[in-house]
Amino acid sequence: MNLSLFRPRPALRRVVAASLLGAALLAPLAAQATPALVIEVESGKVLLAEEATKPWYPASITKLMTAYVTFKAIRTGRLTPETLITVSDNATAQKPSKMGFKAGTQVTVDNALKMMLVKSANDMAVVLAEGVGGSLPAFVDEMNATARELGMTGTHYANPNGLPDPGQVSTARDLAILARAIFLNFPEQTDLFRIPAIKIGPAVIRSYNKLIDRYPGADGMKTGFICASGFNLVASAKRGDRHLLAVVLGTESGKARTEEAALLLERGFQQSWNVFGSIAPSVESLRNETGPPTDMREQVCGGKRKNTASEADDDSGPAPTGFVAAGMTQLGDKITGASLLQKLPPSMPPVEVWVGPFPSAEALAAAYPPPPVQKKPATAKKPVDKKGQTTAIIDPADPAAPADAAPAAKPKPKPKPKPATAQASPAGTASTAKPAAKPASKPAPKPTAGPGAAPANLAVPPPPQ
Numbered sequence: 001m002n003l004s005l006f007r008p009r010p011a012l013r014r015v016v017a018a019s020l021l022g023a024a025l026l027a028p029l030a031a032q033a034t035p036a037l038v039i040e041v042e043s044g045k046v047l048l049a050e051e052a053t054k055p056w057y058p059a060s061i062t063k064l065m066t067a068y069v070t071f072k073a074i075r076t077g078r079l080t081p082e083t084l085i086t087v088s089d090n091a092t093a094q095k096p097s098k099m100g101f102k103a104g105t106q107v108t109v110d111n112a113l114k115m116m117l118v119k120s121a122n123d124m125a126v127v128l129a130e131g132v133g134g135s136l137p138a139f140v141d142e143m144n145a146t147a148r149e150l151g152m153t154g155t156h157y158a159n160p161n162g163l164p165d166p167g168q169v170s171t172a173r174d175l176a177i178l179a180r181a182i183f184l185n186f187p188e189q190t191d192l193f194r195i196p197a198i199k200i201g202p203a204v205i206r207s208y209n210k211l212i213d214r215y216p217g218a219d220g221m222k223t224g225f226i227c228a229s230g231f232n233l234v235a236s237a238k239r240g241d242r243h244l245l246a247v248v249l250g251t252e253s254g255k256a257r258t259e260e261a262a263l264l265l266e267r268g269f270q271q272s273w274n275v276f277g278s279i280a281p282s283v284e285s286l287r288n289e290t291g292p293p294t295d296m297r298e299q300v301c302g303g304k305r306k307n308t309a310s311e312a313d314d315d316s317g318p319a320p321t322g323f324v325a326a327g328m329t330q331l332g333d334k335i336t337g338a339s340l341l342q343k344l345p346p347s348m349p350p351v352e353v354w355v356g357p358f359p360s361a362e363a364l365a366a367a368y369p370p371p372p373v374q375k376k377p378a379t380a381k382k383p384v385d386k387k388g389q390t391t392a393i394i395d396p397a398d399p400a401a402p403a404d405a406a407p408a409a410k411p412k413p414k415p416k417p418k419p420a421t422a423q424a425s426p427a428g429t430a431s432t433a434k435p436a437a438k439p440a441s442k443p444a445p446k447p448t449a450g451p452g453a454a455p456a457n458l459a460v461p462p463p464p465q
Contacts, residue, residue, distance in 0.1 A: 034230065034250030034294075035172035036260070037283075038268040041183050041236075041243040045280040047268045051172070053286050055154060055293040056249045058170040059224030060120045061232050062162030064178050065143050066128055067113060071186045072146070073132045074109070081110035084357060085131030091123040095163060098123035099200075101355060102369040111353045116161075117222065118198045118207045118351075125161035136160070147174070150181055154288030164226050169293050172247040173286045179221055179234045179245050180283070193220030193236070197350040201364050204350050210258040211235050214341045215265065221245070223257070227301035228293075231257040237265045244268045250296050259337025266340050 037052040039045060046052075073079055087105040099121045101107070107115070107127065116124040126136065133139025136159075143157040152174035158167040183190055196213050197206040211218040217237040224232035230250035237244055246264040251257040356363040 034296075035247065036249070036264055037172040037176050037245075037247040038264050039176050039180065039245050039283045040268075041180050041245055044180060044282045044284065046283055046286070047244070047280070048264065049172075049286070052176075052247070053154065053171050053173050053288045055169050055171060055289060055291060056232075057164075057168060057226060057229035057293050058155075058162055058175060059226045059229040059232050060122075060162040061170075061175055061222050061224040061234055062157065062160065062168065063116055063120065063125055063224075064175070064182065064222050064234065065146065065157065066125050066139075066160040067117065067189070067192070068178065068182055068186070069139065069142050069146055070109065070113060070128055070132050071182075071189050075186075079109055079132065081108065081113075082357070083109050083131070085109060085112060085127055087123065087127055088130055090136065091126040091130070094122040094126055094161065097121060100369075101367045105355050105367040106357075107355050108357065111355075113192055114195060114198055114351060114353050115200075117192055118195050119205050120208060120223065122161040122163060125159075129160040147178075150177055151284055152177055162224055162226070164228060171288050172249055173283055173288060175234055176245055176247050176283050179236065179247075183236070183243070190220070193222065194218075194347065195220070195351050196347060198353045199350040200353050201361065208254070209233070209235070210254070211237070211261060211341075213344045213347055214258075215262045216342075216344065217269075218265075223254075225254070227297045228295050230296035230300045233257045233261050235261040235265060237269075239269055242269060250294065252296075252300050259341070261337070262340040263335075263337040266335075 034050075035052055035054050035056055036048065036050040037046070038048040040047065074081060079085075084106040085108075087101045087103055087107070089103045092101070092103050097120050099115050099119065101123070107124070109128065109131065112124045112128050112131075115121045116128065129136050129139035133142055139160060140157055143160065144155075147155045147157065152170070154169070154171040155174040156167055156169055158165040162168060182193075194212060195207065197204050199205075208223040209218075209220060211233075212220060215235075215237065217239045219236050219238055221234040221236045230252060231248075231254050232250070233246075233248045235246045235248070237246075244265055246261050246268065248257055248261045248264065251260060352359065354360065354364060355367045
């Protein structure tokens with residue numbers, strides 16, 4: 001039995017007895033070697049933990065901290081949700097997922113937050129960082145200072161979006177602390193995390209958090225993915241007067257991430273899991289481990305994978321069908337994460353976002369760089385000649401024409417020889433040559449085509465089909 005939550009570290013010895021007392025209900029997650037954690041938001045009590053203090057790459061869950069620092073700046077009056085911030089060259093250079101606006105485009109802080117949290121737009125995270133902090137390094141410093149203030153002792157940030165960086169590290173414990181702080185310190189901002197989709201122009205972009213409108217009570221938070229981290233999720237759900245947070249890190253697909261989070265939340269909502277009473281450990285009492293983060297690259301993006309892993313991957317990979325909730329036997333021994341998901345009525349319509357200070361189709365069209373001009377290859381016309389034979393007309397002056405596309409149709413007639421001069425016959429040999437013809441007058445040269453003249457067309461046999 002994996003009781004990683006209750007290793008006899010000095011800070012946790014006081015709960016060893018309680019863990020053993022409830023061991024029958026603390027069955028480990030089947031074949032689960034990656035971090036998982038469930039806590040109560042109001043009390044901070046830990047309901048379930050598995051490798052929760054292990055170093056891990058947070059990927060786009062990093063954007064929770066980017067949002068938190070932005071919320072702080074709004075509260076202190078450094079900017080407002082309507083403040084316009086500008087897309088820089090650095091922002092446009094970020095790798096997908098991103099909105100793809102060209103440099104110089106302006107967006108409001110509010111719209112940038114929505115695009116960052118729903119689309120997981122890496123360029124919008126940089127736009128917010130530069131707009132709030134004045135520069136990217138200054139904002140990252142503020143992220144790390146905030147992490148220290150919150151007691152996130154196992155976390156260090158190198159960028160605001162979670163793109164791969166060996167210095168970008170956190171733990172399930174720290175991510176739960178951050179998510180809980182958002183709900184407790186900025187309740188007025190929490191609707192941003194439960195938006196199921198945004199609408200920009202005619203396009204609708206849906207959230208990668210597939211618990212929204214599928215798991216009863218789910219009200220958002222954030223996903224993350226890079227090859228080194230696997231598929232990550234911080235999920236929030238409410239039922240009655242209970243509000244839980246689940247952290248799932250390192251699954252091998254978006255489908256597994258969604259289903260495991262649903263099952264963890266369901267376990268947390270079962271009253272049988274409240275076995276510790278008042279002596280349940282708090283999330284802050286867990287002690288982070290040291291060492292390098294686990295690298296999931298081979299499992300998630302290795303050669304055995306049939307398709308390319310991406311943040312949008314919600315259907316690939318093995319579903320955790322054997323992942324059965326301990327303490328849920330009264331609901332049947334085949335309860336899985338998939339069985340807990342259903343198609344629920346939409347919690348809200350797609351939320352409109354735009355560029356500039358107000359919605360404008362013209363401004364949106366101008367925000368995207370023009371597509372690269374691709375020169376069309378020369379197309380062969382096939383007129384029919386007088387004899388009914390199909391021929392191809394190819395312009396040899398067209399630089400896009402293929403080099404072997406215009407062979408000569410007919411050999412040009414040999415030029416008339418110049419008047420021959422009399423040559424002596426070899427000695428002793430009678431000359432059989434006809435007398436030299438009278439020199440013909442030199443024909444006038446044909447005029448050459450001027451700069452604006454159309455090049456000559458060549459008739460060639462049709463290419464093979």
